[in-house]
Amino acid sequence: MLTDSLKGIKVLDLSHVVAGPVCGMLLGDMGADVVKIEPLDGELGRRIGPPYLNGESVVALSVNRNKRGLAIDLKTAEGQAVLRHMAAGADVLIESFRPGVMQRLGLDAPALMQLQPRLVYCSISAFGQTGPWRARAGVDGIVQAVAGLMSAIGSEHTDPLKVSVPVADMTTGYLATIGILGALHKVRTGGTGQHLDVSLYNATLMLQQVGLAFFLATGEEPRKTGSAAPYAAPNEAFPTADSWIMVAAYQPERWAALCDVLDMPALRDDPRFADNSARVAHRPALQEALGAAFRRQSSAHWLARLDEADILCAPIAGYRDVAATAQYHHSGIETCLEHPVAGSVRMPGFALAGPGLAGAPAAPPPLVGQHSAQVLTAYGIPDSTIQALIASGVVTAGAVA
Structure with a gap:
């Protein structure tokens, strides 16, 4: 089954908000052991909303299933030492800090790949690790604007519009997953690890493969055509009379x-x-x-x-219409997770699992540091060291084990 195809692969997911977490979630959906590593007060995605379920951000809930949670202060020397130890035993590391941050912490790709030459190190950023815009911050909407996507959305006389779902983030997460799978294949066939540079900007350009190709072929800016395909009519x-x-x-x-x-x-x-x-x-x-x-x-x-x-x-179906159709139920896309705080959470699941696995269990998104002690033990850190890290405030052990 595809859902256990990555069994035995160890993933450290240091990413935040949407793009990186989507990548980590997909690897977890395929059976990898994914550890979500975040600051002691949780990553930014946990504070994005509304909506919230019992105080838990639906954004964070939607992109973090099938992970175990470790909360650690990577600004401390002790925290950095823990991550280096874990990276030496990991297969994949995902991070989405601004370029340069991991280098300042001594946790960049060259440093960690010295410890683990077979490590697949995936850096996700707005504009990439190199180039004139590498230092610029960017989120989904900013990238939709600057990568040209907003110029093609809407009708001729409407205000600028963006895709309301975070399509730049989602596409980046999917692209990062593809890159990691390719790099893992190279490692499994005797190659060395790789540092993958995945940017929202490049992913959003790739998303516009057809539209950008039209511009490159003709030199003409796209006309906003509303719901119409610019290349086909009708x-x-x-x-109609009623909708x-x-x-x-x-x-x-x-x-x-x-x-x-x-x-x-x-x-x-x-x-x-x-x-x-x-x-x-x-x-x-x-x-x-x-x-x-x-x-x-x-x-x-x-x-x-x-x-x-x-x-x-x-x-033209709304989400309520979509969720009521026989095709939606046949797809097996919806899953329901029992979260310790949010309760029963309905969300889209792993689409590639297929209808036959619609009821396959998935682990709910972790609380901040929920599995800290468990994860550190699994990575070979002695219990005495774990307790010292918790006592000194370098690591937070979540209330729910």
């Missing part, structure tokens, strides 16, 4: 079928709409004609007629 949302539907009928046979369903043969014969390129060029006129036709009947009416004619279509 491939957009239309209002909205999404229709994709740009292929020749489906365009002809749509004209039949709408009983509008004149559209099929109109030279402005003769092929996909012509329809893209005359999109406003096409939208006006199709919008008027779709407004005559309800969404249910049109979805049934379009399905019957094998025309790609869908309702």
Whole structure:
């Protein structure tokens, strides 16, 4: 099973907020032993909200399952020594501090890879470890802006818009996971460890593979087209008598079928709409004609007629609608975790587990330092040293074991 494919891999996750934690969570979903290492008062993601469940940030809850929690003060020499000891026995380390921070702590890639040459060290930052913007701070929205994504979102006369979910963060987490898996394969086949430099900026550029390619080919800035695909028409949302539907009928046979369903043969014969390129060029006129036709009947009416004619279509669903469908339940994406503070928490689970594993248990996100003593023991640190670290305040042992 994919959910135990990384069994035996030890991961130290020092990252915070979303991008790095997503990467660590995915590795944990695939069976790796992931230790979430954070400051004594917890990482920043725990304070991002609303919403909260009994004081626990839903942001943090959503990206930290299948990890054990260690709280340690890495600004102390004792804390740094502990991390060096752990890194010597680890396979992967993920960090998302600003470039230079880990070097100042003596915990950068060259230092730790001297101790563990097979270590896969993944640095996640806004703009990368090198280059003119390496020192700049950045979060998801800032990167969406500066990487061009916001320039292509919305309609022609709307204010600047961003993707409301943290798509730059999520894409970065996925990209980091891919990089780590590739590096682990190299290590397993006899190679040495690697230092991976993964940035939100580069990941967001990669996310725009098609749109950026259009610009590089033509030199033209993208036009904001709302729900419409800039390269195909009709491939957009239309209002009906009671709501909205999404229709994709740009292929020749489906365009002809749509004209039949709408009983509008004149559209099929109109030279402005003769092929996909012509329809893209005359999109406003096409939208006006199709919008008027779709407004005559309800969404249910049109979805049934379009399905019957094998025309790609869908309702514009809200999350409540999504969670009520049979397809959603079949997907197995939803999981419910029992958290010691937040209680029963519903959240998206590991999509690659598949429907057959919809009920597979997952460990809830840890409390701050919840497993500190357990983790340090597992990494071979003597109990007397652990107790001394706790007594001196270098390590926090969580209230829940």
